[in-house]
Amino acid sequence: MALRGDWMYENNGGTCVAIAGIDYCVVAADTRLSVGYNILTRDHSKICSLADKVVLASSGFQGDIRALHKNLAARHLLYQHQHNKQMSCPAMGQLLSNTLYYKRFFPYYAFNVLGGLDNEGKGCVFTYDAVGSYERVGYSAQGSGSSLIMPVLDNQLKSPSPLLLPARDAVTPLSETEAVDLVKDVFASATERDIYTGDKLEIVVINASGIKREYLELRKD
Amino acid sequence: MLLLLFRLSFLSFFPSLSLSQHFAPTGTKPHQRISVSLNFKQRKQREEKRRMMMKLDTSGLESFSAAVPSAMAAAEDQLFAPPSFDLPAGCADFDKFQMEAKQTLKHAKGTTTLAFIFNQGVIVAADSRASMGGYISSQSVKKIIEINPYMLGTMAGGAADCQFWHRNLGIKCRLHELANKRRISVTGASKLLANILYSYRGMGLSIGTMIAGWDEKGPGLYYVDSEGGRLKGNRFSVGSGSPYAYGVLDNGYRPDMTVDEAHELARRAIYHATFRDGASGGVVSVYHVGPNGWKKLSGDDVSELHYKYYPVQPTPVEHEMVDAPPA
Numbered sequence: 233m234a235l236r237g238d239w240m241y242e243n244n245g246g247t248c249v250a251i252a253g254i255d256y257c258v259v260a261a262d263t264r265l266s267v268g269y270n271i272l273t274r275d276h277s278k279i280c281s282l283a284d285k286v287v288l289a290s291s292g293f294q295g296d297i298r299a300l301h302k303n304l305a306a307r308h309l310l311y312q313h314q315h316n317k318q319m320s321c322p323a324m325g326q327l328l329s330n331t332l333y334y335k336r337f338f339p340y341y342a343f344n345v346l347g348g349l350d351n352e353g354k355g356c357v358f359t360y361d362a363v364g365s366y367e368r369v370g371y372s373a374q375g376s377g378s379s380l381i382m383p384v385l386d387n388q389l390k391s392p393s394p395l396l397l398p399a400r401d402a403v404t405p406l407s408e409t410e411a412v413d414l415v416k417d418v419f420a421s422a423t424e425r426d427i428y429t430g431d432k433l434e435i436v437v438i439n440a441s442g443i444k445r446e447y448l449e450l451r452k453d
Numbered sequence: 454m455l456l457l458l459f460r461l462s463f464l465s466f467f468p469s470l471s472l473s474q475h476f477a478p479t480g481t482k483p484h485q486r487i488s489v490s491l492n493f494k495q496r497k498q499r500e501e502k503r504r505m506m507m508k509l510d511t512s513g514l515e516s517f518s519a520a521v522p523s524a525m526a527a528a529e530d531q532l533f534a535p536p537s538f539d540l541p542a543g544c545a546d547f548d549k550f551q552m553e554a555k556q557t558l559k560h561a562k563g564t565t566t567l568a569f570i571f572n573q574g575v576i577v578a579a580d581s582r583a584s585m586g587g588y589i590s591s592q593s594v595k596k597i598i599e600i601n602p603y604m605l606g607t608m609a610g611g612a613a614d615c616q617f618w619h620r621n622l623g624i625k626c627r628l629h630e631l632a633n634k635r636r637i638s639v640t641g642a643s644k645l646l647a648n649i650l651y652s653y654r655g656m657g658l659s660i661g662t663m664i665a666g667w668d669e670k671g672p673g674l675y676y677v678d679s680e681g682g683r684l685k686g687n688r689f690s691v692g693s694g695s696p697y698a699y700g701v702l703d704n705g706y707r708p709d710m711t712v713d714e715a716h717e718l719a720r721r722a723i724y725h726a727t728f729r730d731g732a733s734g735g736v737v738s739v740y741h742v743g744p745n746g747w748k749k750l751s752g753d754d755v756s757e758l759h760y761k762y763y764p765v766q767p768t769p770v771e772h773e774m775v776d777a778p779p780a
Contacts, residue, residue: 333617337656359591365583365612367591379588393593395581395736397752 241293241341242267245428246278247377248289249415250347251389252355252370256408256439259347260415261289261375262423262450264431274431274452281443282308283318286348287436288328291375292362293341300340303331321348325358325366332364339363343374348438355438368394377422377429384418408437416448423450563732565694565723566596566607567702568663568674570687573712575665575672575742577605578719580694580727580755581735583612592735601626603746604642604666609692610659610679618660622646639666639673643683651681661691667742694726694733701725712741716750724762727755 248261261278264271279289280301288304290297307327311319319327325346332340339362350356359372371389373381392400406414412435423430433448566579579596582589596608598619606622608615625645629637637645643664650660660679667673676684676691688706690698701722710718716739723737737758739750 329613329616333613336613336617336658361585361590361613363611363613365616367594369591369593393581393736393752393754395593395595395738395752396754397738397749 242295243292243341243376244272244294245376246291247373247375247381247419247422247426247429248278248291248343248345249373249381249385249418250289250345250357250359250371251385251406251411251415252347252357253406253408253411254355255349255353256411256437257287257347257349257355257357258408258411258415258435258437259287259289259345260419260433260435261291262377262419262429262431262433264428265294266428269427271431277434279434279436280305281436282324283348284442285438286319286321286324286346287438287443288324288344288346289374290342290344292343296340297342300331300342300344304328307331320351321346321356321358322350322368324348325356325368328358328360329364329366332360332362336363343378345372345374347436349440353440373418375429377419377426380422380425381418384421385414388414408439412437412446419448419450563730564596564609564692565690565698565726565730565733566609566663566692567688567690567695567698567719567722568607568665569689569702569706569715569719570672570674571706571708571710571715573710573715573741573743574667575674576715576719576739577607577663577665577742577747578723578737578739579607580723580733580737582727582733584732589734594735595738597738597740599747600642600664600666601636603636603668603742604639604664605740605742605747606665607663607691609661614658614660614679615662618646618649618658619662621649636668638668638670639664639675640668640670640685642666643673643675643677647677647681647683650677650679653679654681663689663691665742667744667746672742690722692726692733694723694730697726697729698722712750716741720751720753720758721762724755724758728759 245266246262246264248259250257250259259279263274263276263278265273265276276294278291278297279287281287282304288301290300304324304327308319308324328344328346341362343362344360346358346360348356357369357372358366359369359374360366370391371385373385389406415435416433419429419433430450431452433450435446435448437444437446563584564580564582568575568577577597581592581594581596583591583594594608594612598606598608598615600606600619600623604626606619608619622642622645626637626642629641646662646664650658658679660677662677664675664677665673674686674689676682676686676689688702690702702718705718705721719739720737727733727735727737734755736752736754738752740747741750
C-alpha cells in the first residue's frame, strides 16, 4: 500500500469504542498494529490520556495519530498554564474538531473517539470523522471493526435521539461493570471477523475517582 | 502543511489586507511613492537613472568551467552541480494527491433540508442522517445550526465543512454586533459566508447551506453554496432528497398559511424525502423564525411519522398465524 508513489497515508487498522454512562465513561481499543497482512506489533496503545477527565482513542494511520495526540497534549499544557485548570471534555472536543479541520486539505488520517466526564460529572463521548465533524453521543465505535461493533451497540444501548421534541431521557442505564462486560463481548466478536482487530484489549474507565486501566487478552490469529 | 495553514489564516483572518501591496511593481522603494510634481522630461530622466542603477554587474558570477576546455568541463559540471535529491513520494503531483486524499476520507453527505418564507416568518426543516458512502455514520446529526438567537443555518454536503464555517460565521456575526452596536442583517451574514466560500472555490469544500433569519427588514432567506453561489429566495430545498421535498413543498405552499399549517407542510416534505431517499432519515426537526428569534417547533422520528400518516389497515386474512405456545 505504501509503495504507490503518490500515496502518503497508511492504514494501521484497529478499533476504538467508547460508552458514556451516568457517572462514568468507558474507552477501549485493541492493541494490534498492522500494515497490510503483516502484524507489526501486538502491544501498541491507541489510547491517550489527555486530561484528568478526558481520554482520546484513535485508529487509522499511526504516524498522524502520534502527531495528533502530541499536538493535543501540548495544547492542553498551554491551557493549563493560561487558565490554571484542566480542560473539560466538551472543551477538548471542540479543540480536537478545530485541530482536525485546520488540516482540511491534508487531513489527519485518524478516526477518533473522545471520552470523559463533562462538567457535571456525567459520561460524555464525542465521535469524529477524519476532518473534524463531531457530535456528542452516548456510545461510538471507530476504526476497522466499527461496522461490526456499532450494530451491536445500537441494539443494546440505543437511546432516544437528542433531536426529539419533547426531549426524552437518553442516559445509558447500564452500570459500569455491565458496560465493561459489553465492551469485552463486543471486541471478542469483532476479533472473530476483522483481521485488523485482536491481540489485546485495553480498557480505560473514567469516573469521579479517576482513571483505571484494564487489559484483556484477545485472539492472536 | 505550514503553507496551507498560512493560506487558511491569511484568507480568513486578514480580509482587509490591501491588494496594492501584492501588485506593486517590483523595484520601487517605499519612499518613492511620495508624489512629487515634476514635469514630464524630468520624470523620464529619473526613471532612466533608476533603471541604470538596477542593472547588476554579473561578470563575476559566470561559471568557472566556461573558461576551461570541455573535457574538464564535464567532470567539473558534476562536481560543481547544485546538490539534488529525489523528490519525496507524493510531491510529484501534490494537487492530485490532495484531491484523492479528500475523496478517500469520505466525509458525510446526503441529506434533505428545506426552508421557506411565508407571512408569519421563516420555517426551516431538516432530517438528521449522516452517511459515509453506504454506511450510516449517524442518525442524530444536528443539521440546523443556531448561528445566533435570530438566525439559523442548515447543513448539507460535508458535515465538517458546514460545522466549521457556520461556527466561524457565528463568530463573525458577533464581532459585527460588537463593532457596530447592532445586529447583522441576514443579507450581510450570508454575504460574509459566500465571500469566504468563494475564496475557497475549487479546493473541494462541499457546502450547500441556507441562511434564514429575521432582521430589521423582516424575514430573510438566502441559499449559499461552496461553488460561491448566493441566491435570495422564498423557497429552497437542498440535498439529495430535495427533489422529493420540493414536490410536496411546492404543492402545498401558500404565502398566507398559519404557523401550524406551515409546520405541518415542512414536516411532511422532509418525511416524504426520507421515505424515498436512502441518504436521508432519522429525525425531522422543524424550526420557526419569527420577529423574536427562532424556536424549535418539533423533532419527530420519521418511522413514527410514517405510521402516523399511513396507519396499518387491518386486512382480512384466510388463515391467521398463531405463535407457537411457549415450551
